[in-house]
Amino acid sequence: MQTQSYSDVMQPPPLPSHASPVPPPKEEQYIFAGEVLDDILRLVATERNFSAAAKHLLKPSYFKEDARQWTCKTLLDFQERFGMPPSSGQLETELNLQFTRGLIERHQAADVYDLIHRMYKETPKGSQEYTVEVVQKFAQHRAWEKAIYKSLPLLEAGKYEEVDRVMKEAAQVSLPIDDGVYWFFEAALERIRRRGTDDEGILAIPTGILEVDLLLRRKGVGPGEIFMWLAQKGGGKCLRGDTLISTPRGLERLDVLVPFRDKGWYSLDQSFDVYDRCGKVKPVSRVYCNGNAPTIVLQTQEGIEIEGTPEHPLLTLRNGSWEWVELAEIREGDWLAKPRSEYQQSTAKHSLPILDQSLFHWSAVPLSRVPTVLDEDLAEWLGWFIAEGYMGAPDSAPTLMSFTNKDPQVLERFKELSLSLFGIVPREQSRKGSISLNWYSRGLYAFLDSSLGMAPSLSRGKCVPELLLTSPQSVQSAFLRAFIEAEGHVQKRTRIEVSSASQELLQSIQSMLSYMGISSTLHRKMGKATNSNVQENQEYWRLNIAGRENLGIFQQKIGLLSERKQTSLDMALSKSTWDWKQDRFEGVAHIVEAIFEDRRSQDRTMGGQIPRGQGIAGRIGDGGVKRFMPAIKRNVLSRRLLEEVLDKFNDAPRHLIEKLEHLLQFSPVQVVSKSHASCITYDFEVPETHSFIANGIVSHNSLALCQVARRAVYGGYKVIYFTFEMSEDQIAAREDAGFTNTSMWDLEDEDVKRELENTFIQLQGAFPKSLAIKRYPTRMFSIDACRSCLYSLKAQGWVPDMIVLDYASIVKPRRYSERHLEIQEVVQDFRGLCVEFGAAGHTANQINRLGASQRIVTGLGAAGSWDQLADVDYAMTINMSDMDRIMKMLYLYADKIRDGLDKITLGPLPTDFERMQFVSPTNLTPSEIIAN
The missing domain is CATH 2.170.16.10 (Hedgehog/Intein (Hint) domain)
Structure with a gap:
């Protein structure tokens, strides 16, 4: 059927000479009104395809009110500059900048903040289809208006073919929301012509592992395709x-x-x-x-x-x-x-083994009883004895045991415990200003040795019995109270100091304190022994507890026995500052700043009328603001400031509060x-x-990813490597070893470094800006962060051919749910990113417990979710036993090959772990790379 032209169906007579010329169509204002206004802006702000299609059809003057006009203009400008709509945060930042520069009035800024809140957070009033239809009809209406205006002089001149062209152009005006469809038969000839040729039109980047590339239909990974590497966890990290x-x-x-x-x-x-x-x-x-x-x-x-x-x-x-x-x-x-934070401990007390009763009577001081449970009294007795006690070596004679101290209150307490626990009444003996409690008991030695693992030793060999380390907190507190009372003292410098010749003993006590939430320091010192005739300085260890927070927890959970030391502790606590230089949290200023910005955003939304006491200064006072700003600038927060944020801003966004609650000290x-x-x-x-x-x-508790990135660079492709686990320097070091064929252990050698400098000068000339590495903290950024980075690079004229994601399961999901669903969503988002930029994608994951038990791991061994493999095009597992590592080889299992042969094992493949590469015919030396 032949299509009639506009000139075939209508040839109007020339216009009469007295006819008035038709005025050109005016740029109408306030065309859009009612509830559809915000829905249109919402689509421009949140739907990438709509924003790209509508940027030439919408104008700020079409919207009523200044706030909508400013928002429309900013959205369209952002789309034009970066090829994507801005996030709400980016839009607020732009508004704040213009307000600071005086380019927008205060009341207008408040209206815009309110509009931004509605656009990004409220539910649309109408359906998306209706909103698109409104804009499309408007665009067609404007196109017909302009076509009629252009056609009138053409009709008068008899240029009917030109009129036909103008009208056809107007009829084709629409919103190209779709990127287009693929017309199968119409594209057949072109498709058949290029198939099998070098100009197939589909970019496929080889992995650089010949055995793998032979399985792939196009001998590589194409744009929008995802290759998942499943790495078997190796040993050695111990x-x-x-x-x-x-x-x-x-x-x-x-x-x-x-x-x-x-x-x-x-x-x-x-x-x-x-x-x-x-x-x-x-x-x-x-x-x-x-x-x-x-x-x-x-x-x-x-x-x-x-x-x-x-x-x-x-x-x-x-x-x-x-x-x-x-x-x-x-x-x-x-x-x-x-x-x-402190940890919750078990409340179950350890039962002690029942020993041969005859041992308790073969002794100068027989035992009338022995404990059957490691409770608070026995723990306290052990604290005193390990600090100030002596246990002689066993021999044919009864074993000498003693306890020495000069505090009458301590001596009396030790005698009470010895009597109640063992039925022992030791003999007192004065010794150099102190009192020594002595007794001979082979039975007590047998009990301490067999039930608690204590053996005779000098001061340097003492340690905490292992059963105490897994006892309830009340039992550990009793031990620590006695030990620190005996071996420690409260200094005027507002700290508790404990000294011992045994490093292992104080290291265990430091761990016990940390388990209760008490920070301490342990340092080496030199001094003379107080219980020896040796005059030379010897090595000792000193443990310090300082800071009001730590001393307060110590007083609450442990405390001291003697009135003299307890009074000193009270005085130290009253004089000490809250902050201690060890009690600080590094790298957290951005979280606190985000909480403050949330409060500022609420103030802006309310037009600067936030209720009194609800702003930042209202919560922490003007003095608090002055205290926080230097800390935020240094990116260091003390424990007190951290606790203040958690207390004063407990209504902040939950994800920010959770980050603070789970903070680690460094x-x-x-x-x-x-x-x-x-x-x-x-x-x-x-x-x-x-x-x-x-x-x-x-x-x-990333060989393949480094290999494929490096091989793509060899082929002249552009690669970006996103790492969510290791730093940029760590990834770069692995690539240094691979690119230069140098062992990672030799990279710091001075002679090797000089050779590498010359090699990299040549490599940089051969492959300028071909490999980019970008690091994001684990589970703190989503795929959208990668997208923003790529659009920023695109604005500079750099678009990647390959995107490497190291690795999928530690990327932040867009929304939190069950773990396997989060991982699956991240993989789907990664595919969308690769399709959007026309890039090949590589990512990795660890195997799970099922995979760890297999010699050759299949897709069922994927950590987190086997369903994630449904969203990838290729899946390959890396398998290596301890013997394989020694032999420098591994096996690959092709679990999924789209349109290809899978479920087969490849190998053994020679592997050079020191140079981070598979030994393959496709590997090239640096000189060969530069020459090619």
């Missing part, structure tokens, strides 16, 4: 066996929790629980023994020590944000996270040293957070 782990039962040694000595992973018949960094109880049913391995020792400014293998990561504060850093990469001056690293000998190390898996508390420090 801690020393005597490390104390925070559990609901108390503090337990790692080598007790993991009762294995042969290297490998073990599944437990009965799981145990630990506390993660958020203070939540998490079950552990799979543990790892790493065998003998070299270790690194870290010591913080507070004296906390942690020893583990170089690969073991710790939660660290760098540049104001949290990141997991391996021990080998931690340097002096880095800040390690430590738990802020302690600077003071000493980094390598252990002189290997020791047995251990590890275990903690679900979801992969973190646990070790010696009061937070511990944590």
Whole structure:
């Protein structure tokens, strides 16, 4: 059927000479009115496609009221500059800037803030389809008006074909909300022509692993496609066996929790629980023994020590944000996270084993009774005895035991406990101004040795019995009260100081205090022994408790026995300042500033009329504002200021309050040293957070992603690498090793560094601005943060061909729900991002417990959600046993290959872990890369 033109159906006579010329259509004002006004602006602000389609059809003058006109203009300007609508925060920032510059009046600004609130938070009055139809009809109406005005002189001149063209253009005016559809038959010839050629029209970026690329239909990953790598967790990330782990039962040694000595992973018949960094109880049913391995020792400014293998990561504060850093990469001056809050302990007291009764009577001082439970009285007696007691070595003669002190109140209390617990009445003996209580008892020695694991030792060999570390808080408090009463004193400098020759003893006490929420420091000092004739200075250790908060908790939960020391503690508490230099929280100023900005936003919404006492100054006073501003500027918050925010702004947005409630304190690293000998190390898996508390420090449990990013750069593609776990420097170090074919361990060698400088000068010339790395803190930013970054780069003329996300399960979801649904949503959002920018996508995830038990892991072993694999195009698992690691090889399992062969195993594939690459024919040397 032939289509008739406009000139075929209508050829009007020429206009009479007396006809008045038709005036041009005016730019009408206030065209949109009523409830549809806000709905139109809402679509421009929140719907990317509508905003892009309508930016040339809408004008600020079409909207009634200044607030809507300003908002429309700002939205359209933002769309024109960045290719996307702004967020509510960006819109408020622009408004605040213009208000500061005097470009908008105060009452107008208040109206705009109210409008922004309605646009982003309130439900639309009408449906989206109705709003689009209103705008579309308006656009068509305006187009016909302009077409008629253009056509009149053309009709008069007899240019009917031009009239036909103008009218057809007007008829085609619409809102191109859709990007268009694919007409199958009409595109067939072009599709068939380019299929199988180099100009197929579909960009496919190889992974750089030949065996994998051969499985892919286009020998690579195309735009909008997602490749998921599932990495099997390797061993080696372990801690020393005597490390104390925070559990609901108390503090337990790692080598007790993991009762294995042969290297490998073990599944437990009965799981145990630990506390993660958020203070939540998490079950552990799979543990790892790493065998003998070299270790690194870290010591913080507070004296906390942690020893583990170089690969073991710790939660660290760098540049104001949290990141997991391996021990080998931690340097002096880095800040390690430590738990802020006390933990809930078990209330069950330990029963003691029943011993052979004959042992208790073969003694100069026979025992008439022995405790059967480790309760508060026995714990207090142990505190006194470990601090000031002596236990001789067993021999044929009765074993000498003694307790020495000069405080009558303390001596009387020790005698009372000895009588009630064991039926012992020791003999008193004066000794150099002190009183010594002596007795000979082989039976008491047998009880302490067999029931509590205490052995004869000098002061340097003393330690806290392990049963005490897992006892209820009341029992631990009784022990600490007696020990600190005997070995400590309250200084005039408003602090409690405890000294001992045993570092291990005070380290355990420091951990017990931390478990109760009391911060302390432990430092080495030199001095002369008070109970020896040795004149030379010897090594001692000093534990300090300071700060009103810590002293207050100590007084409440532990306290001191003697009236003299308790009075001194009261005086120290009254004189001490609230803040202590160790009680500070780093890198949290942005959270407090967000809470303050929420309060300012409410004030702006109310036109500056927020009720008295509800603003920032109303909540914390003018003096409080002055105290907070320097702290925010330094990005350091004291405990008191933190508590004040939580108390005064408890009605702030819940997600901000939760961040503050789960904050960790950070302690600077003071000493980094390598252990002189290997020791047995251990590890275990903690679900979801992969973190646990070790010696009061937070511990944590990307070869393929680095490889594919590097190979894409070789091919001349542009790559952006988003990391949500490791820092930009860590990712860059791994890429340094791969690009230069250099072992990661040699990167710090001075000769190697000089060679690398020359190599990278050449690489930069060959691949300018081809690889970008962007780091976001774990679970603090969503895919939208990546989108904003990409639009900012697009405005500079840089668009990636590949997007790497390291990795999906630690990206913040748009909304919180069940964990597996959150991960699935993140993967879906990542696909949308890749489709939007026409880029290939690579991401990764860890395997779960099911996967950890498999030699070759399938998709069912994906951590968090197997459903996430339904939203990816390709899924590959990386499989490597301990023997494979030694042999430097691994296996890949193709779990999902869209339009290709899957469910097959590839390997073994040679792998160079030190250079972060698969050994593949597609690998090139630096000189070959530059030459090509």
